[in-house]
Amino acid sequence: MGFLIAVMVGIVLAWAASFVRPPGSPRRAKLLAATGILGSLAGGFVLGPVLGGGNLFEMMIDPMTPVVTGIGAATLLALLSAVRMRFSRARSLPTE
Numbered sequence: 001m002g003f004l005i006a007v008m009v010g011i012v013l014a015w016a017a018s019f020v021r022p023p024g025s026p027r028r029a030k031l032l033a034a035t036g037i038l039g040s041l042a043g044g045f046v047l048g049p050v051l052g053g054g055n056l057f058e059m060m061i062d063p064m065t066p067v068v069t070g071i072g073a074a075t076l077l078a079l080l081s082a083v084r085m086r087f088s089r090a091r092s093l094p095t096e
Contacts (some may be wrong), residue, residue, distance in 0.1 A: 001058065001059050001060065001061055002044065002054065002055055002056040002057060002058055002061075002062060002065045003041075003044075003056045003057065005061070005065050005066060005069065006037075006040040006041050006043075006044045006056055006065065006069040007037055007040065007041075009036075009040045009066050009069045009070050009073060010033070010036035010037035010038070010039060010040035010041070010069065010073045011033055011036055011037065012036075013036050013039075013040070013070060013073040013074055013077060014032040014033045014035065014036030014037075014073070014077065015033075017032055017036070017077045017081070018032055020081075021081055021084075031080075032077070032080075035073075035076055035077055035080050036073045036076070036077055037073075038076060039072045039073035039074070039075060039076025039077060040069035040070070040072050040073040041056070041069070041072070042072050042076065043068050043069045043070070043071050043072015043073060043075070043076075044056040044065065044068055044069045044072065046072065047068045047071060047072060048064070048065075048068050051064060051067075051068055052064070053065070053067075053068065054067070054068030054069065056069075
């Protein structure tokens with residue numbers, strides 16, 4: 001059950017991130033969704049044991065699961081946005 005919650009949290013946060021910085025194309029929207037899902041799963045695996053909750057493979061719903069997976073998804077989505085902004089600025093700089 002925690003795995004499904006992690007996937008749903010990742011998709012919802014990717015959808016919310018598309019309002020902050022619109023993806024522009026369907027390919028980028030898929031990249032945002034995949035990044036949100038991977039970030040939420042990574043957050044569940046890494047932060048779950050550290051914070052004492054959020055086990056992704058339990059059948060019962062743990063209240064820490066959405067929190068932990070949300071932190072992971074938001075972190076990875078913010079990192080992706082920062083990298084994309086960095087590369088877009090590097091391409092727009094004039095060369096001499």
